[in-house]
Amino acid sequence: MSELDQLKDDFVTQWGALGSQWGINRTMAMIHALLLVSPAPVNTDQIMEALHISRGNANTNLRELISWGLIRQVIVRGERKDHFEAEKEVWKIFCTLARERKRRETEPASMVLQDCINRSKGIKTAEGEEFHKQLTALNEFVTLANTMMEKIATKEQSALLPKLVKLLS
Structure with a gap:
């Protein structure tokens, strides 16, 4: 794992811990953090692999993040899977x-x-x-x-x- 990848992983983990202190599900916060630091849209399988979570857990939290307006579903040409990106501003x-x-x-x-x-x-x-x-x-x-x-x-x-x-x- 590169130094940057390690830093991203640390950020995602810590953001998840902070999220639970703010009253947000830890996994939801970790998915949000992952999408915040991802330079390109990410699909559900990539989220599941990065965070070691189940598809159901990923889908539930993705829907919640969309309902909050913090992430959006995007279409990636040539891909059949749903991809997601976070608002970065x-x-x-x-x-x-x-x-x-x-x-x-x-x-x-x-x-x-x-x-x-x-x-x-x-x-x-x-x-x-x-x-x-x-x-x-x-x-x-x-x-x-x-x-x-x-x-x-x-x-x-x-x-x-x-x-x-x-x-x-």
Whole structure:
């Protein structure tokens, strides 16, 4: 194995470990990493061989990565097998992740919170009022996070990045 191949393998392994810490399936993160560092589209058999995973595991995670918008299926002329490539532009990946996290996590959380807030309005005990107050504060934060993720996911890097740098300075 060449030094570059070893580095790629290390990256794929570590990205998989990080993915599980971010709440993403380790294999899904490893497939994403493999496609990120692959210079050409890769087919399912190549993914299975590189990561030592089953076809079912590969197919399940490929479908999930496609649904997240992080990879796409591509046609390679002269090949009958499906090939896949990752989005490689970092800002687009970040925006996709922000949009998907919002859709899959913070929007449903906000709906649950709003339902509980509405149902707790009529509880006039001290504990009920404190519960309502706490959920309202939590929902305000989740709503703010949703708004921020929406703004990030729809902005061009060149327009947003200088503002973020200025804000953080």
